[in-house]
Amino acid sequence: xxxxxxxxxxxxxxxxxxxxxxxxxxxxxxxxxxxxxxxxxxxxxxxxxxxxxxxxxxxxxxxxxxxxxxxxxxxxxxxxxxxxxxxxxxxxxxxxxxxxxxxxxxxxxxxxxxxxxxxxxxxxxxxxxxxxxxxxxxxxxxxxxxxxxxxxxxxxxxxxxxxxxxxxxxxxxxxxxxxxxxxxxxxxxxxxxxxxxxxxxxxxxxxxxxxxxxxxxxxxxxxxxxxxxxxxxxxxxxxxxxxxxxxxxxxxxxxxxxxxxxxxxxxxxxxxxxxxxxxxxxxxxxxxxxxxxxxxxxxxxxxxxxxxxxxxxxxxxxxxxxxxxxxxxxxxxxxxxxxxxxxxxxxxxxxxxxxxxxxxxxxxxxxxxxxxxxxxxxxxxxxxxxxxxxxxxxxxxxxxxxxxxxxxxxxxxxxxxxxxxxxxxxxxxxxxxxxxxxxxxxxxxxxxxxxxxxxxxxxxxxxxxxxxxxxxxxxxxxxxxxxxxxxxxxxxxxxxxxxxxxxxxxxxxxxxxxxxxxxxxxxxxxxxxxxxxxxxxxxxxxxxxxxxxxxxxxxxxxxxxxxxxxxxxxxxxxxxxxxxxxxxxxxxxxxxxxxxxxxxxxxxxxxxxxxxxxxxxxxxxxxxxxxxxxxxxxxxxxxxxxxxxxxxxxxxxxxxxxxxxxxxxxxxxxxxxxxxxxxxxxxxxxxxxxxxxxxxxxxxxxxxxxxxxxxxxxxxxxxxxxxxxxxxxxxxxxxxxxxxxxxx
Ligand code: ADP
Ligand code: ZN
Ligand code: ZN
Numbered sequence: 001x002x003x004x005x006x007x008x009x010x011x012x013x014x015x016x017x018x019x020x021x022x023x024x025x026x027x028x029x030x031x032x033x034x035x036x037x038x039x040x041x042x043x044x045x046x047x048x049x050x051x052x053x054x055x056x057x058x059x060x061x062x063x064x065x066x067x068x069x070x071x072x073x074x075x076x077x078x079x080x081x082x083x084x085x086x087x088x089x090x091x092x093x094x095x096x097x098x099x100x101x102x103x104x105x106x107x108x109x110x111x112x113x114x115x116x117x118x119x120x121x122x123x124x125x126x127x128x129x130x131x132x133x134x135x136x137x138x139x140x141x142x143x144x145x146x147x148x149x150x151x152x153x154x155x156x157x158x159x160x161x162x163x164x165x166x167x168x169x170x171x172x173x174x175x176x177x178x179x180x181x182x183x184x185x186x187x188x189x190x191x192x193x194x195x196x197x198x199x200x201x202x203x204x205x206x207x208x209x210x211x212x213x214x215x216x217x218x219x220x221x222x223x224x225x226x227x228x229x230x231x232x233x234x235x236x237x238x239x240x241x242x243x244x245x246x247x248x249x250x251x252x253x254x255x256x257x258x259x260x261x262x263x264x265x266x267x268x269x270x271x272x273x274x275x276x277x278x279x280x281x282x283x284x285x286x287x288x289x290x291x292x293x294x295x296x297x298x299x300x301x302x303x304x305x306x307x308x309x310x311x312x313x314x315x316x317x318x319x320x321x322x323x324x325x326x327x328x329x330x331x332x333x334x335x336x337x338x339x340x341x342x343x344x345x346x347x348x349x350x351x352x353x354x355x356x357x358x359x360x361x362x363x364x365x366x367x368x369x370x371x372x373x374x375x376x377x378x379x380x381x382x383x384x385x386x387x388x389x390x391x392x393x394x395x396x397x398x399x400x401x402x403x404x405x406x407x408x409x410x411x412x413x414x415x416x417x418x419x420x421x422x423x424x425x426x427x428x429x430x431x432x433x434x435x436x437x438x439x440x441x442x443x444x445x446x447x448x449x450x451x452x453x454x455x456x457x458x459x460x461x462x463x464x465x466x467x468x469x470x471x472x473x474x475x476x477x478x479x480x481x482x483x484x485x486x487x488x489x490x491x492x493x494x495x496x497x498x499x500x501x502x503x504x505x506x507x508x509x510x511x512x513x514x515x516x517x518x519x520x521x522x523x524x525x526x527x528x529x530x531x532x533x534x535x536x537x538x539x540x541x542x543x544x545x546x547x548x549x550x551x552x553x554x555x556x557x558x559x560x561x562x563x564x565x566x567x568x569x570x571x572x573x574x575x576x577x578x579x580x581x582x583x584x585x586x587x588x589x590x591x592x593x594x595x596x597x598x599x600x601x602x603x604x605x606x607x608x609x610x611x612x613x614x615x616x617x618x619x620x621x622x623x624x625x626x627x628x629x630x631x632x633x634x635x636x637x638x639x640x641x642x643x644x645x646x647x648x649x650x651x652x653x654x655x656x657x658x659x660x661x662x663x664x665x666x667x668x669x670x671x672x673x674x675x676x677x678x679x680x681x682x683x684x685x686x687x688x689x690x691x692x693x694x695x696x697x698x699x700x701x702x703x704x705x706x707x708x709x710x711x712x713x714x715x716x717x718x719x720x721x722x723x724x725x726x727x728x729x730x731x732x733x734x735x736x737x738x739x740x741x742x743x744x
Contacts, residue, residue: 009063010034011054013098014043015110017725021053021097024069030055036076036083039069040112049112051101052076053087077115077298079315085349086313094716094736095338096725103338104313106291117295118288120183123169124153129177137175141168146177151199151275153181157289161280162271163264163531189300190276191250197276197303198244203386205234205241212238212380216321217245219356224347226327226368227360228626229382230391231592232556235360237386239323240273242358247276247303251320251355255306256342258329259283262308263555264531270304281307281314284527309334309342312349322350327359327368328585330741339737343368362592362625363585366636369629370643392563392594392601394619398610410506411498411566413606417510419562424514424543428561428599432507432546433590434500436567437520438462441497443470443481447490452482458693463495464522465502475695503566504546515542519551552590563594565605572612575690576743577641580614581632587618588625640705642739646712649737649744650702650719656731657698661686663732664700670722671702678715680707689744697733701744712738 008030011021024041030052037052050069076083086104090097102110109115125146137143141164148154148162159169172178205213208229216225229235243253257266262282270278279293279302293314296302300317307314309332324332324346332342343359350357359368359377371377385391402413411434412420420430442460443452452461454472461470463481471478484491504518517533524530530550536542537557545551571583587605594601607615617623617631637644650667654660664686671683682705689699706712716736723734 007068009056009059009066010039010052010069011057012039012041012050012069013053013096013101014041014048014050015098015102016043017096017099019096019720019725021057022050023057023059023063023066025063025066026052026069026071028071030071033075034071034073036078037074038072038109038112040072041069042067049110050098051078053097072112073115077315079298079317079319081319081349081352082313082315084352085345088348089338089340089345092344092713093338093340093738094720095340100338103310103334106294107287108291109294113291115295115298117184117292120155120292122153122155122181122183123149123159123172123178124181125149126177126179133175133177139168139171141165142172145169145172149178153183155183156180157285157292158267158271158280160284161262161264161267163528165528190247190252190303191300193275195248197247197274199275200273202240202244202273203237205237206384206386208382208384209234209238209241209386212382213241213245215378215380216242216356216358221354221356222351223356224350224371224377225356225358226364226372226377226379227358227382228364228379229360229362230385230625231362231589232385233362233382234386235325235362235382236269238382239325239358239360240269242321243304243323244274246320247274249320251318252297252300252303252316253305253321253323254311254314254316254319254346255304255323255325256309256312256332256346257306257325258331259308260329260331260550261326263534265555267306270306274304276303278302278304278306281305281311283308312342312346319349319353320355322346322355322357324357324359325361327361328363328365330582333741335742339735339740341739341741344739363588364626364629366581366629366633367643369626370633373633390600391621392591392603393621394591394603394605396610396615396619397604397606399606399608400610407506407510409498411503411606412506412510412564416564416566416604416606419604420507420511420544420564423562424511426561427540428543429537429540429557429559430544430562430564431551431557431560431590431593432503432544432564432566433548433551434503434546434566435548435586436497436499437473437501437522437548438471438499439465439501439505440495441499442495444494444496445485445488445490446492446494448485448488450485450487455479456693456696458691462499465505474691500546500548507544507546511544514544517542517545517547519545519547521548521550524550549586552586552593555593557593559599560594561599561601563591563601563603565590565603568605568607568615569609572607572609572615577636577639578741578743581629584614584618584625584628584632640707645705645707646709647706647738647740648704648712648716649735649740650704651699651735651737651744652701652732653694653697653699654729654732655697659729659732660698660700663729663734664702667719667722668702671719674718678706678711681705681711681715699744703744 007025007027012024013021034052039050041050086100090100246253279296281293297305298315334340372379397413397415405414407417423430440463443463452470457474459472459474464471468481469478500520507516591603617628652660652664668686684703
């Protein structure tokens with residue numbers, strides 16, 4: 001019947017906060033291959049790009065009234081698995097499908113741009129170049145670029161990822177040694193390389209690595225593996241081997257990494273190992289570069305995609321494996337718009353694809369650990385360090401016994417001070433960890449007690465000495481450090497607490513000859529700044545490094561023999577039930593930075609609570625991270641906290657405090673009427689967020705916990721129906737967050 005018509009009726013998902021799709025006519029004969037194709041539609045008098053989600057849907061009205069949509073893609077570029085993952089994600093996270101697509105598509109496609117390359121600028125070695133010219137080059141980086149180009153042209157964006165600067169590239173262009181070419185021309189699928197995919201000979205795997213490689217390689221269909229390997233145990237080497245085996249079958253691989261791990265070293269290991277083209281997707285790319293990587297994968301030109309969480313939604317022809325490195329990392333969770341967890345959706349995608357997925361970590365999340373216990377995941381262990389390096393020894397410094405020296409006031413106790421001195425004299429390196437930026441934590445008026453709070457947020461302002469500002473670490477606004485108190489006029493303003501800026505100032509004064517590198521977001525604003533610091537450390541020009549999270553993962557420092565944890569206590573006492581898990585992970589990860597080379601490493605932890613049970617387990621060589629995780633799981637079980645229950649937040653904010661508050665109160669009345677329909681469901685009263693005011697908006701929440709996932713889902717469907725998303729009161733924002741990892 002439909003074939004006789006000149007048009008096809010389709011359902012279209014639109015980027016609006018609406019939990020439904022809209023029917024349009026398209027003047028062509030469309031079939032299932034068009035599900036996922038983009039169309040332009042007129043929606044509420046606006047031209048918009050939408051996605052076809054259904055062909056010939058059931059209509060409840062006369063189709064002659066339908067408006068016409070214009071087809072943009074002759075065939076859907078979204079593969080079946082990406083579509084199904086998004087359908088699932090929309091329903092699991094209660095986020096409108098059209099808006100999910102909006103998060104999943106690269107901007108150029110979202111805006112209706114063509115699904116095709118333009119120009120891909122790359123560098124190519126010129127033919128018959130004068131060797132004399134090369135011998136004159138002093139810059140090691142320029143020589144390195146020339147060396148790499150011997151294997152063929154390389155994209156400029158890829159050279160940037162590997163740590164080279166465009167100025168170095170330009171110098172070579174100017175010298176006439178290389179030229180810019182357009183890489184679009186050679187557009188072969190990676191499979192033409194067949195079995196010849198390796199560039200280097202990999203090390204022989206040890207027995208544990210071998211077992212892990214075999215388990216995953218022999219897995220024919222879907223299965224989730226948790227590769228639990230201590231830091232430095234050779235997890236990456238295992239990924240590389242498994243990937244190799246998948247590539248040999250002509251299939252492609254998706255690797256998700258935390259944003260922080262996107263260092264030239266990460267990319268280099270893959271580029272160095274494989275002849276197969278590798279693409280990458282991360283926040284440093286332009287919209288065009290992002291689309292190019294997307295096209296590389298969709299068209300089968302690249303065999304490997306390395307990316308941060310959104311890379312998950314890239315269509316990949318013939319996907320054979322997904323890897324998530326550092327699966328416990330919180331950057332896999334998106335905390336606004338489409339509030340998904342990349343691990344959850346990656347597992348879904350692997351299942352749809354019927355391929356294995358490997359979650360790797362030295363410190364697995366309790367969720368994954370629980371799934372191993374439930375028999376849903378298979379755990380593979382790497383318990384020894386590859387290359388023979390040993391795990392460090394731990395020691396506690398009891399701060400209650402330390403004298404109040406100048407160093408103590410800036411975070412370095414006398415004992416730690418001495419240890420740093422001894423190690424550096426021996427020519428060794430020291431890594432100090434403090435997860436707090438700035439000079440002083442906050443500023444107080446000594447006369448009247450006035451504290452300096454962000455004018456836009458309920459947050460204390462941090463003192464930054466060098467810039468002479470008080471800065472809000474929530475909204476990033478800052479004001480000049482005042483000379484007097486705005487409340488009483490006194491000039492007696494006292495600083496409290498220390499941050500990395502102050503500690504590094506102390507270290508530079510105390511150890512003037514050894515070089516101190518501070519690594520945090522304030523002094524490392526570009527990738528190359530970070531690289532320069534790291535390179536000074538690698539070369540041994542600097543012996544002390546002090547840093548925040550930025551330093552905790554992704555980098556290997558073989559000469560570090562001492563790791564100092566300046567402040568652990570703030571992570572031991574928190575009202576967030578995940579704090580202990582996060583502290584255990586962080587401590588284990590930071591400790592893993594040391595003793596990677598031939599030298600034995602030590603980790604020294606400063607604390608006022610030397611009898612703390614968790615702390616003592618973490619440093620006991622007879623306990624592993626998993627033993628600690630096991631304990632933490634027991635507590636969660638007793639308290640019926642996730643993963644033993646399922647949580648969701650109902651979140652609301654507005655620039656008008658009452659409006660936000662009333663909106664949720666109102667919703668809570670309505671919820672009261674249906675609540676008894678659900679068994680084992682707990683709903684908190686309407687509460688302010690821990691930080692109620694953020695960027696001049698007032699935040700309120702309700703926490704929902706259910707023993708069963710199905711109950712939570714059904715309940716949230718009801719809530720969704722109660723909230724007319726498209727007609728919220730003016731200036732009120734409402735969101736549902738399923739499986740939150742932050743407490744509000
Ligand atoms: P992880 O990812 O677990 O931190 P890596 O894969 O980075 O560990 O391995 C740590 C170091 O050991 C790297 O320098 C790596 O090249 C080396 N390595 C890994 N596996 C082997 C092996 N089987 N033989 C020799 N060296 C290895
Ligand atoms: Zn005052
Ligand atoms: Zn602020």
